[in-house]
Amino acid sequence: MADKLFNDTFDLPDINHMNKIVTLKDIAKALNLSISTISKALNDSYEISEDTKKKVLSYAKYHHYSPNRMAKGLKEGKSRSIGVVVCSLENNFVAQMLDGIDSYSSNKSYQIIIMQSKESAQQEIACLDLLYAGGVDGILISPASQTVDFSYLVTLQKAGLPVVLFDRLSDHIDTHKVGADNFRGAYDATVHLIDNGYKNIAHLNTNTILSIATERLNGYKQALYDRNITYRPELLRSCDYSNPKKLHQDLEAAIHYYMSLEVRPDAIFTATDQISTRCLALLNKMGYHVPGDVALIGFTNTDLADALNPALSTVNQPAFEMGQIAASKLISLIEAKIPVTEFETIMLETKVNVRASTQK
């Protein structure tokens, strides 16, 4: 089956790791045809006779020929790969989006290269650098919470590299953006709390400048306003999202703070996956009863929501879909025949799932 016929060119010192890959040259030699004929045959060119095509195809198949991605990429100036920059792999919500990205990209025969910014703007630049140098055809990015400067991304874009933002959006770059309707999600969650009789609703958010945070804050404020509840600034706290330890500390401090207020909150609306689940764990650990002492609803996509103590009311985002759409937008940009100048921002619907944590 595996023959050694064509590997005489590989008699080099490091032959040990040389993949015995069949090349066009090998096929050409074996079939007594020229390399270009083989190439054309495999690409089903009209210039080649059916007979030859058949011969070439069958030989190629039998010998497991598959084109060298790098050679093709070098030649064509494209790599059929896209770079994906996320805050972290170890994040359920991110994983769901990546799954969506992967699903769409694989279908279109694009490879994805995932890099983690770990919420650091500097690390993010490093990722972008590597991806750019690596020759990706486009970038899909959900910026780090610490990112304030999008100029590098804009530079890459100006240099001709298509960029699409997903999940965490920003006005500092003009391109396709795919996110959730964060305002609406926050609004719905807050209204849900109010309609269930909660009046003193705290809001725990992140310290990022990304729109994701302000939109959620605004949704919360608007709901209060619409229901004639006075916004109490002291019920708004934000947590440092730059690293897990800091987040944990800030969360703990926030809860202590809330519980020391003369008018304690009777409910908390949390703005992100990490904050929501950690907050619940902390409330439990600190001995507060949810929802007895304080109700809790938060943005999170964890599929463990119903197994939590108590089952956690959540605002869900269509993460998988978000990934798919982002990938489709990027690939459409990559494959566009003419430069695209009209960009769109797509907002996907969120969904409130009511569970025990907000049922008095």
Added chain:
Amino acid sequence: MADKLFNDTFDLPDINHMNKIVTLKDIAKALNLSISTISKALNDSYEISEDTKKKVLSYAKYHHYSPNRMAKGLKEGKSRSIGVVVCSLENNFVAQMLDGIDSYSSNKSYQIIIMQSKESAQQEIACLDLLYAGGVDGILISPASQTVDFSYLVTLQKAGLPVVLFDRLSDHIDTHKVGADNFRGAYDATVHLIDNGYKNIAHLNTNTILSIATERLNGYKQALYDRNITYRPELLRSCDYSNPKKLHQDLEAAIHYYMSLEVRPDAIFTATDQISTRCLALLNKMGYHVPGDVALIGFTNTDLADALNPALSTVNQPAFEMGQIAASKLISLIEAKIPVTEFETIMLETKVNVRASTQK
């Protein structure tokens, strides 16, 4: 800053997406030197004068030169990328391992390309095919639960592609393997249950033939044996791991079955992340009190264990470390000067975390 000086070669129809990348040629032209001189200067060759090096380096830096990965890869027969095949991205445990792999690989300037088998052996082959064709320097794989035939992987290995197994190991291929001490983890968990007074301990496992399942089963059996508890085969059930829906059905059926036995189990030891958390959710949903009606301990790395209802006793695996070590083993194989024939299997320690779900 961004100059248009060197892009006259790119006047093609699809110039719109052409990255204005500086090449060796461009630098050579600009500095009036030869391409090879530039190449050597950038690679800090001893053949080049300090003066020239300085000039080249500064020009390169200023113009953001970065070598074309594909050209370099094509030339050197290496891509400095490694393929990673996992069952799913959307799996907390997997994400932690990927994080470890990424951490080590990034340090060594290897790019990782992640593909999902979705527990399908067929899909797995497709992934391997793509990775092989894509020119990765090596493969890191945690086989799909449905995989029974490792011959394709062996073929790739024989063709010179280094392969390292992680997490889910198999005897059907001889290579470096990095996993957890599953026997010991299962043993410890079962002993913990017994020592806490549980006598009728059920074991919920997967339907895979991978050693990960049998090792855990054996650890469970050995613990029973060592503590003089008769192994009751009817307390062993396995769930179809090929898709989430099937898994859920099987789990539900298993719990129904357990609870219908004349001698009900008073504790369950679950073998995997998915089974452990889903089992808890189902027990809650079906109205059983944990640990009152039945105690539960399971393999899982979820960081939500303490927020679950009740807090879940777990067997933890050093997932991040496992990823790191697997990556290091693979890279050592890739960079080995002589063919490696002696392989090792590394077993990392697991840790039992006792929480409320096993406290009578």
Added chain:
DNA sequence: CTGTTAGCGCTTTCAC
């Protein structure tokens, strides 16, 4: 110390 040259695997004119 620097330059010339060949070639990695592929596509793509342009000849025949």
Added chain:
DNA sequence: GTGAAAGCGCTAACAG
């Protein structure tokens, strides 16, 4: 209908 040749960006052997 087929083939020769150039070239994508890079490295390395060999000349000078």
